[in-house]
Amino acid sequence: MAGNSDPLTPRAKLAVTAGKAVAAASRAAGRGSGSVIGGKVALRLDPDLLARLAQNLDVVLVSATNGKTTTTRLIAEALRAAGPVVSNALGANMPAGITSALAGGSDAKFGVIEVDEKYLAGVARDTDPKCIALLNLSRDQLDRAAETRMLAENWREGLAGSKAVVVANCDDPLVVWAASSSPNVIWVAAGQMWKDDAWSCPSCGGVMQRPGDDWFCGECGFRRPTPSWALSGDHVLDPHGSAWPIHLQLPGRANKANAASSAAVAAVFGVPPQVALERMYQVQAVAGRYDVVQFQNRDLRLLLAKNPAGWLETFSLIDPPPAPVILSVNARGADGTDTSWLWDVDYTRLTGHPIFVLGDRKLDLAVRLEVANQHFQVCENLDQAVQLCPPGRIEVIANYTAFQDLRRRVGN
Numbered sequence: 001m002a003g004n005s006d007p008l009t010p011r012a013k014l015a016v017t018a019g020k021a022v023a024a025a026s027r028a029a030g031r032g033s034g035s036v037i038g039g040k041v042a043l044r045l046d047p048d049l050l051a052r053l054a055q056n057l058d059v060v061l062v063s064a065t066n067g068k069t070t071t072t073r074l075i076a077e078a079l080r081a082a083g084p085v086v087s088n089a090l091g092a093n094m095p096a097g098i099t100s101a102l103a104g105g106s107d108a109k110f111g112v113i114e115v116d117e118k119y120l121a122g123v124a125r126d127t128d129p130k131c132i133a134l135l136n137l138s139r140d141q142l143d144r145a146a147e148t149r150m151l152a153e154n155w156r157e158g159l160a161g162s163k164a165v166v167v168a169n170c171d172d173p174l175v176v177w178a179a180s181s182s183p184n185v186i187w188v189a190a191g192q193m194w195k196d197d198a199w200s201c202p203s204c205g206g207v208m209q210r211p212g213d214d215w216f217c218g219e220c221g222f223r224r225p226t227p228s229w230a231l232s233g234d235h236v237l238d239p240h241g242s243a244w245p246i247h248l249q250l251p252g253r254a255n256k257a258n259a260a261s262s263a264a265v266a267a268v269f270g271v272p273p274q275v276a277l278e279r280m281y282q283v284q285a286v287a288g289r290y291d292v293v294q295f296q297n298r299d300l301r302l303l304l305a306k307n308p309a310g311w312l313e314t315f316s317l318i319d320p321p322p323a324p325v326i327l328s329v330n331a332r333g334a335d336g337t338d339t340s341w342l343w344d345v346d347y348t349r350l351t352g353h354p355i356f357v358l359g360d361r362k363l364d365l366a367v368r369l370e371v372a373n374q375h376f377q378v379c380e381n382l383d384q385a386v387q388l389c390p391p392g393r394i395e396v397i398a399n400y401t402a403f404q405d406l407r408r409r410v411g412n
Contacts, residue, residue, distance in 0.1 A: 008052055008053075009046075009052070011045070011046050012046050012048075012049055012052045012053075014045060014046075015041075015042040015043070015045035015046035015049050016042060016049070016053075016103045018041055018042060018045055019038040019039060019041050019042030019045075019099070019100060019103060020038060020103065020104075021038075022034065022037055022038045022041045023035055023037065023038030023039075023100060026038070033090060033092070034100075035088075035090070035092045035096075035097050035100040035101065036092050036094070036096045036097050036100065037096075038096075038100045038103075039092070039095070039096030039097055039098070039099040039100035039103075040096040042096075042099055042100065042103065043095065043096060043099055049099055049103075050095060050098060050099045050102070050123070050126045050127065051126045051127065051128075053099065053102035053103060054102060054111060054126065054127035054128065055128070057086070057102070057105075057108060057109065057110060057111035057127075058109060058110050058111070058130045058269065059110075059111040059112075059113060059127045059128065059129040059130060059131075060075055060079070060110065060111070060112045060113065060129060060130065060131045060132070060133065060265055061113050061115050061120065061123060061124060061127065061129045061131075061132045061133070061164075062075065062112070062113065062114050062115065062132075062133045062135070063114075063115045063116070063117050063120045063132070063133070063134060063135070063155075064117070064133075064134065064135030064136045064137070065117060065136055065137055065138045065139075065148075065307060065309060065310075066135070066136055066138065066254070066306070066307065066309050066310045066313065067135050067136065067254060067255075067257070067258050068093070068114045068115075068135065069089075069093075069114055069286055069287060069289075070250065070255060070258050070283075070286045070289070071114075071133065071135060071258040071261060071262055072087060072088070072089065072112055072113070072114040073087075073089060073283050073286050074258055074259055074262040074280045074283060075112050075133070075262045075265050075266065076089065076110075076112040077279045077280050077282050077283055078262055078263070078265075078266035078271055078275070078276035078277075078279050078280060079110045079112060079266060079269060079271060080279065081266075081271050081275050081276070081279055082109070082110070082269055082270060082271050083108075083109030083110060084105070084107055084108045084109055084110070085105075085108055085109070085110045085111075085112055086101060086102055086104065086105020086108035086110070086111050086112075087101060087105075087111070087112040087113065087114075088100075088101035088113055088114055089101075089286075089287070090287055093113075093114040093115055093116045093119075094116050094119050095119060095122070095123060095126075098113050098115065098123060101113070110269070111127070113127070113129075117137070117151050117155075118151070118154070120132075120154070120155055120158060120159075121154055121155065121157070121158020121159065122158075124158060124159065124162060124164065125158075128163075129162075129164045130164060130165065130268070130269070131164055131165045131166075131167060131265055131268045131269070132159065132162070132164045132165075132166050132167070132182075133166075133167045133168075133261055133262075133264075133265050134155070134166060134167070134168040134169065134175045134178060134179055135169050135172075135175070135190065135257075135258070135261055136169055136172045136175060136192065136194075136309065137151055137152055137155075137172060137174040137175055137178070137197065138194050138196075138197045138307060138308065138309040139196075139197055139307060139308060139309075139341060139344065148174055148197045149174065149202055151174075151178075152174040152175075152177055152178040152202055153178075155178035155179075156177060156178045156179075156180070156181045157181070159178070159179070159181055159182050160181040160182070161181070161182075161183065162182050162183075163184075164182070164184070165184050165185075165186060165268050166179045166182040166184065166185045166186070167185075167186045167188060167261060167264045167265050167268065168185055168186070168187060168188065169187075169188055169189075169190040169191075169192070169257075169261065170187040170188065170189055170190075170224055170225045170226075170227045171189055171190060171191050171192040171213065171215075171224070172192050172198065173198040173201070173202055173208060173215055173222075173224075174197065174198055174202050176222075176224065176225060177202040177203055177222070185225075186228055186229065186264055186268070187225045187226065187227040187228055187229070188227055188228075188229040188230065188231075188260055188261050188264050189213075189227035189229070189230035189231060189260075190230075190231050190257035190258075190260050190261055191213075191231055191253065191257050193253075193254075193309070193312050193313060193316070194308060194309035194312050194313075195210070196308070196344065197309075198215075201217035201219065201220060201222055202222075203217065203220050203222040204217060204219055204220040204222070206218060206219030206220055207219070228264075229260060229261075229263065229264040230260065231256055231257050231259075231260040234246050234256065236259065236260045236263050236273060236277065238263075238267070238273050242273075244263070244273040244274055244277055245277070246259050246260075246277055246280075247277065247278070247280075247281045248280060248281060248283070249281060249283065249284045250283060250284075250285075250286070250290055251290060251317045252313060252314075252316060252317035253313070253316060253317075254313040254316075254317075259277060259280055262276065262280065263276045263277055288302055288304075288403070288407045288412050289302065289303065289304045289403075290302070290303065291412055292393070293410045293411075293412050295382075295386060295409075295410045296383065296386045296387070298386055298389065298393075298394055299393045299394065300326075300386070300393075300394045300396050300410065301393060301394070301395055301396065302396050302398075302403065302406060302407065302410075302412065303317075303318070303395060303396060303397045303398070304397075304398065304399070304400070304403045305397050305398070305399065306335070306399050306400050307341055308341055308344040308345050311345045311397070312345070312346065312349075314397055315346075315349040315350065318353075318395040318397075319392070319393055319395060321351070321352030321353050322352060322353060322354060322390065322392065323353060323392045323393060323394075323395055324353065324354045324355075324356065324389040324390055324392055324394045324395070325350060325353045325354070325355050325356070325394070325395045325396075325397065326355075326356045326357075326358065326379075326382070326385045326386075326389070326394060326395070326396045326397070327355060327356070327357050327358075327359075327365060327376075327397050327398070328357075328358045328359035328362075328382075328396070328397070328398040328399070328402035328403075328405070328406060329342070329359045329360070329361045329362070329364065329365050329398070329399050329402055330359050330360040330361060330399060330400075330401045330402040330405070331360060331361050331364075332360070332401045334400050334401050335399050335400045335401050335402075339361050339364045342364060342365060342368045343368060345368075346372075347368060347369055347372035347374055348372050348373070348374070350372075350374055351373075351374065353395075354375065354389065354390055355369065355374055355375065355376035355377070356376065356377050356379050356385040356388060356389060357369065357376050357377070357378050357379065358378075358379045358380070358381060358382065358384075358385055358402075359398070359399075359402045359405075360402075362378050362379075363378070366378050381409075382396075382406060382409050382410070383409075
């Protein structure tokens with residue numbers, strides 16, 4: 001569409017201008033970035049605005065329960081090798097936030113968009129993506145998102161017959177089932193530490209067999225597809241069998257998996273793996289995640305973990321005992337108000353760490369840690385917890401709004 005440089009109607013332009021004005025007013029009032037309220041106002045004025053803003057872009061959508069904000073950042077960095085990118089890099093991932101982000105990228109060639117799992121099908125309809133990355137599906141916000149198989153069903157129906165190239169994790173049976181309705185799928189072996197949402201077959205309900213890294217349903221024959229890309233240790237294997245080293249500043253196996261999926265997406269747009277992976281090294285922290293900050297003369301590393309699968313991955317990358325660990329859990333609207341997921345997290349992995357507990361739901365967490373036989377202290381706030389921590393870098397793990405509270409307190 002190179003000849004059509006300005007696809008926006010007068011109404012759409014008015015909607016964009018009004019949205020930006022409202023967002024600026026929200027920022028000036030100290031109420032955050034303003035992207036969500038700005039996007040809501042813009043969409044109210046022009047309900048088709050998201051589709052109009054996307055029509056001149058090559059769009060990539062990224063959806064998952066864990067890792068979508070980081071993977072969106074990695075893909076955006078990789079695609080900048082091929083042209084300007086607009087992205088909702090701060091994680092406002094519902095239609096209003098996405099609209100707001102795209103409204104700010106008038107000269108962009110690529111739109112790299114993180115999408116909340118519940119909204120994927122609708123955003124895909126509006127933005128006509130060239131590529132959709134599906135990383136994982138696990139239990140999260142049980143009061144809002146219902147159970148994972150229903151989300152997989154939404155994805156499967158919403159993506160059926162899509163023209164997009166779907167880059168999907170073949171190690172997650174729910175993702176495979178969701179992606180299998182698409183005619184054009186590239187399978188990536190990105191691994192799956194958390195398996196507790198995929199013991200029964202999403203296709204027939206039979207029991208999954210899991211020999212080694214493989215999986216299949218003994219009853220209906222639904223099975224793991226053969227990947228064309230794979231994470232192998234510290235390398236990405238491409239479809240030709242070449243191994244490309246992963247150099248990241250972000251820690252942990254989960255981020256290597258995110259890089260493998262991101263390299264597969266970049267290749268869809270002609271960016272070679274070596275170039276894509278080199279560019280991903282630029283990403284040091286994502287919306288404060290993994291940042292090491294100084295607070296009360298101590299080093300604190302800020303880690304976000306929102307659900308059982310995320311906590312499991314996070315435990316695998318913290319410093320070994322006796323590194324002190326601060327855990328903070330809230331249950332506000334953005335977190336999901338149901339904290340029963342705490343019982344799905346294996347807190348025995350923290351044995352040997354001095355643990356300090358805070359947040360709105362510190363007592364829920366305390367009961368869970370008591371049952372897991374962990375040594376911990378309940379604290380009123382971050383300041384008190386840091387003062388009580390023994391020497392060493394402090395690992396701070398928090399769920400969504402608790403993480404935002406902590407960032408504000410440390411001035412990050």
